[in-house]
Amino acid sequence: MYLPDFEYHMPATIQEACALLAEKGQVAKVLAGGTDLLNKMKHGLVAPAVLISLKQLEQLSNIEYEEGKGVLIGARATHNAICNSKLLQEKYLSICEAAHHMANNQIRNVGTIGGNISNAVPSADLPPILMALDASITLVGTKGERVMALEEFFVGPGKTLLAPDEIIAQIVIPDQSCTGSTYIKFGLRRSGALAVVGVAVAVTMDGNVCKDARIVLGAVAPVPMRAPKAEAMIIGKAISDDLLEEVGVCASTECKPIDDIRGSAEYRRDMVRVFTKRALRKAINEGHV
Amino acid sequence: MEALVDNSGVKRYLVTINVNGDDYTRIVKANTLLVNFIRDELDLTGTKKGCELGDCGSCTVLMDGKPVNSCIVLAVEADGHKFTTVEGVAQNENLDRLQESFVDNAAVQCGYCTPGMIMSAKALLTRNPQPTEEEVREAISGNLCRCTGYVNIVKAILAAASE
Incomplete structure (x- = not known):
C-alpha cells in the first residue's frame, strides 16, 4: 500500500506551521505521529495535498509541571512518553494507565496525545480521563493563542472547535483537589482494540463522604460526555454499595450509545452502569490509579 | 533537510537514516514509507510487510531503540533517527x-x-x-x-x- 503524492513541509516554529495552514487552507493537514492520518490516506479516506509536519517542534513533546498552572503535556508527547513520565506517574497514574491501555506498543511509541484529541473519535481513551481531571487545551493559530476546556472542544465524531489555522499545542491539567481518579475501558481484546465502553471518574473524598465527583463516559455518545445527573447523585453523600449502583443506573440512562460492530446500544448502556460503579469504587478506594 | 526539484517539478528530499549502525544518505519522495526505504532502497528484506496499516507488527523496527511500525512512518520523518532491523540483531554472523x-x-x-x-x-x-x-x-x-x-x-x- 503506497501513499498518494503530497506536498511536505517541516516548519521550524509553531507560528510558521499555523501560517502554512492558513495559506494552504482545507487541503492541508497536520502530521504528528501519523498512526491515524497515514492509515486514512492509504485507505483514501482523506487525501490532503499538503502535510505539515510537527517533527521539528521538539518543545511540543515536553511534559512538565508549572507552578500555578499545573501539569503541562505537549501535544506531541507520545502515548508511551505519557506512560513513562515520572511526573505523571507520581501525580496522575490514572492518565499513564489510560495511555498504557491504548493500541499496542508500536503505536504508543509514535502516536501522540494531540492526535488522539484532534481526531475526536468517540471511543478515544485519553479524553475521558483528561476531562475528568478538568483539563484544558491550548490552541495556537495565526491570531495567537486561546485556551478552552477540553470538554467544550468536541463537537461530534471527528469534529472539534479547532479552527483551520490552529494547532493543538498543549494540554493543561490544573492542580487538583480530588483524591482519586481512574479510567477503565472495555475492549474486545486487551491490546489494539478500541473501547466499547470507557468510563473515567475523579472523586474528592472526605472520609466516606463524596465531596465532589466528575464522571465522563467514552464511546457511548457522539463525543466523550459528562454524566451530570449521576455526578449530582453522588456528591455530598456517604458511599455505599446501593448508592454506587444507583449512580451507575443513572449514568446508563444519561448516555446515548449506538449499535455498531463492537457492541449493541443496549449492551453498552448496561456496561456503563457496571463500569461507572467499578470506576467510582476504584478511585474512592485506591486514589489516582 | 535539503530538497531537490526535478524538471517535472517533483520535489525530493535528501535524508540520512542510520540503519544497523550505518548512515545511509538517499534521495526520497515525501510519500516514501520507511518500510519501503528499508526493503527497496537498502535491500534489507528481513523487515516484512503485512497489513501495512500498523495493526500486525510484521514491519516492526526499532526507532532510537523503541519498536515502531515502519509501514506508517515516512522516510522524511525518519531522517536523523537511528534504526535497528532484524538484520542488525545478529552480531558478526552469530545469532543473538x-x-x-x-x-x-x-x-x-x-x-x-x-x-x-x-x-x-x-x-x-x-x-x-x-x-x-x-x-x-x-x-x-x-x-x-x-x-x-x-x-x-x-x-x-x-x-x-x-x-
Missing part, C-alpha cells in the same frame, strides 16, 4: 541468544511474523531483562502471528531472558 532461543523452542512456523516478534522482544529484553510472562505477552501484543504459534514464541522469549 534471542534468535537462538526462537530456533531452540520451535517458535517459528511460517516465519512471516518472526522478524517483527524478534524486534519487539529485543526491545523488551533490553529495557527489562527479566520480564514476567504477562510482560512478554504485553510486549508482543502488537505483533500478530496468524499461525497462532504464540505459546512457543512466549516460551522462547522467556528462555532467552533466563539465560
Whole structure:
C-alpha cells in the first residue's frame, strides 16, 4: 500500500506551521505521529495535498509541571512518553494507565496525545480521563493563542472547535483537589482494540463522604460526555454499595450509545452502569490509579 | 533537510537514516514509507510487510531503540533517527541468544511474523531483562502471528531472558 503524492513541509516554529495552514487552507493537514492520518490516506479516506509536519517542534513533546498552572503535556508527547513520565506517574497514574491501555506498543511509541484529541473519535481513551481531571487545551493559530476546556472542544465524531489555522499545542491539567481518579475501558481484546465502553471518574473524598465527583463516559455518545445527573447523585453523600449502583443506573440512562460492530446500544448502556460503579469504587478506594 | 526539484517539478528530499549502525544518505519522495526505504532502497528484506496499516507488527523496527511500525512512518520523518532491523540483531554472523532461543523452542512456523516478534522482544529484553510472562505477552501484543504459534514464541522469549 503506497501513499498518494503530497506536498511536505517541516516548519521550524509553531507560528510558521499555523501560517502554512492558513495559506494552504482545507487541503492541508497536520502530521504528528501519523498512526491515524497515514492509515486514512492509504485507505483514501482523506487525501490532503499538503502535510505539515510537527517533527521539528521538539518543545511540543515536553511534559512538565508549572507552578500555578499545573501539569503541562505537549501535544506531541507520545502515548508511551505519557506512560513513562515520572511526573505523571507520581501525580496522575490514572492518565499513564489510560495511555498504557491504548493500541499496542508500536503505536504508543509514535502516536501522540494531540492526535488522539484532534481526531475526536468517540471511543478515544485519553479524553475521558483528561476531562475528568478538568483539563484544558491550548490552541495556537495565526491570531495567537486561546485556551478552552477540553470538554467544550468536541463537537461530534471527528469534529472539534479547532479552527483551520490552529494547532493543538498543549494540554493543561490544573492542580487538583480530588483524591482519586481512574479510567477503565472495555475492549474486545486487551491490546489494539478500541473501547466499547470507557468510563473515567475523579472523586474528592472526605472520609466516606463524596465531596465532589466528575464522571465522563467514552464511546457511548457522539463525543466523550459528562454524566451530570449521576455526578449530582453522588456528591455530598456517604458511599455505599446501593448508592454506587444507583449512580451507575443513572449514568446508563444519561448516555446515548449506538449499535455498531463492537457492541449493541443496549449492551453498552448496561456496561456503563457496571463500569461507572467499578470506576467510582476504584478511585474512592485506591486514589489516582 | 535539503530538497531537490526535478524538471517535472517533483520535489525530493535528501535524508540520512542510520540503519544497523550505518548512515545511509538517499534521495526520497515525501510519500516514501520507511518500510519501503528499508526493503527497496537498502535491500534489507528481513523487515516484512503485512497489513501495512500498523495493526500486525510484521514491519516492526526499532526507532532510537523503541519498536515502531515502519509501514506508517515516512522516510522524511525518519531522517536523523537511528534504526535497528532484524538484520542488525545478529552480531558478526552469530545469532543473538534471542534468535537462538526462537530456533531452540520451535517458535517459528511460517516465519512471516518472526522478524517483527524478534524486534519487539529485543526491545523488551533490553529495557527489562527479566520480564514476567504477562510482560512478554504485553510486549508482543502488537505483533500478530496468524499461525497462532504464540505459546512457543512466549516460551522462547522467556528462555532467552533466563539465560
